[in-house]
Amino acid sequence: MKILLILITTIFSFSATQASEVSEWFEKESSQFLEIISNNEGTESENYEKYKYFVNKNFAIKSIAYGLIGEKLVNNSSEIELSEYLNAFTDYLIKTIYKLANSNSSSSIVLQDVDIKDDIFIIKSEISYKKSSANLYWKVIDTGTSFKIIDVIVENTSYFVTKKSEFNKILRKNKGSLEALVKEIQKI
Amino acid sequence: MKRNLKVILILISVSFLKITSLYSNEQIFESGVSYDEIYDPIEPINRLVLNFNFFIDDIAIRPIVKTYRFIAPEPVEKGVSNFFSNLKEPIRTVSFILQGEFYKSFNSVGRFTINTLTSLGTFDLASKVGMEKNETDLGITLAKGGVSSGPYIVIPIIGPSNVRDFSGDVIEYFVDPLSNNLPNREYIAIGNGLNERVEIDEQIDKVRDVSSDRYEMIKSIYYQNRNAQLEEEYIQNLPVPKIYIE
Numbered sequence: 001m002k003i004l005l006i007l008i009t010t011i012f013s014f015s016a017t018q019a020s021e022v023s024e025w026f027e028k029e030s031s032q033f034l035e036i037i038s039n040n041e042g043t044e045s046e047n048y049e050k051y052k053y054f055v056n057k058n059f060a061i062k063s064i065a066y067g068l069i070g071e072k073l074v075n076n077s078s079e080i081e082l083s084e085y086l087n088a089f090t091d092y093l094i095k096t097i098y099k100l101a102n103s104n105s106s107s108s109i110v111l112q113d114v115d116i117k118d119d120i121f122i123i124k125s126e127i128s129y130k131k132s133s134a135n136l137y138w139k140v141i142d143t144g145t146s147f148k149i150i151d152v153i154v155e156n157t158s159y160f161v162t163k164k165s166e167f168n169k170i171l172r173k174n175k176g177s178l179e180a181l182v183k184e185i186q187k188i
Numbered sequence: 189m190k191r192n193l194k195v196i197l198i199l200i201s202v203s204f205l206k207i208t209s210l211y212s213n214e215q216i217f218e219s220g221v222s223y224d225e226i227y228d229p230i231e232p233i234n235r236l237v238l239n240f241n242f243f244i245d246d247i248a249i250r251p252i253v254k255t256y257r258f259i260a261p262e263p264v265e266k267g268v269s270n271f272f273s274n275l276k277e278p279i280r281t282v283s284f285i286l287q288g289e290f291y292k293s294f295n296s297v298g299r300f301t302i303n304t305l306t307s308l309g310t311f312d313l314a315s316k317v318g319m320e321k322n323e324t325d326l327g328i329t330l331a332k333g334g335v336s337s338g339p340y341i342v343i344p345i346i347g348p349s350n351v352r353d354f355s356g357d358v359i360e361y362f363v364d365p366l367s368n369n370l371p372n373r374e375y376i377a378i379g380n381g382l383n384e385r386v387e388i389d390e391q392i393d394k395v396r397d398v399s400s401d402r403y404e405m406i407k408s409i410y411y412q413n414r415n416a417q418l419e420e421e422y423i424q425n426l427p428v429p430k431i432y433i434e
Contacts (some may be wrong), residue, residue, distance in 0.1 A: 063430065067428070068429070100398060150429055156413050156422065157408075162405055162412070165226070165407070165408040166401050166405055169401055187400065188398065188400060
């Protein structure tokens, strides 16, 4: 009984420590993100570089990119094809976030809750726009050295799910050609 | 004549639902949809209708919405939104009763009474006293009753839907206990439609900006939002990518 209690206490305190670490990370990175959004004084390429740094630092780009095309296509593609796709996707992700953030001029992101499911942190926050606010969820993993975002869900719309259906459509239309997908996402 | 029209439309809706259950490829109704494959057999027609809707939006609806959002102060916009939302409380009550969610149906009755008596629904006082709004409709009721969503359809002017949800909307229009007894309900329906367009104005702008295939994006967003209303732990259960070492 005593061992069981110790075990339960250990598990709970470990989860609480992890949750507080991820909260701390989130507070720091979200305020940095807001700073990037609000500071539009530089040239477009300078601002873009700031977004690029932020996305490369905080997003699990490879996992998202490979998850969007599916394991089968990842296994059937060459290293060169995957590398080209990964570069194109990274650029696509940065541009998407850049466009979304620039059209929003959000004023605050407030952390509300942290939940853990299957080793994935689900951070609930609220983002305020000029006139309204929206629930914003972040799915985050602990890589051991840092935390990385694997999905962003605005209200009920998941970036990963939405892009997966878009990418699947392009792949189906082009008989599973990764090259065609790369060309398509480079158009953005 | 009007009564006959009602009966005909309800019959059409019900027969649509029968067709739906025959042709739908969905396995589990709880999630409503497989995220990768949404049943969309009339995609070419839907794409045409979506393009038509965007055309109408560009030339007629969007300018009205943008002007309204520019002119109307925030409290006015919020008040109008609350007003139309409050009109839906009676049909929400009916839907919750049909779903067996009696607590939520009482909550809807309470919200409608408080908000109507205090501000004709323009101010959501009920939320301030702990009676939070719960969204539902007859489409959700049908889904909870085991009716599958059927093919995805894009309705001219109205927008994305599926056979189940559209049937729910048609039935709702005729059985809504409130709007059935209001004069000029057609104008209320138009006002409500415009208000809904105002509410999603920012999202529509984003779709225009960041989508490589806006048709797929809108379809996916539509199903995700409907699934969120159906599933208790929707956010937790969303698919996530397999983790690769970065």
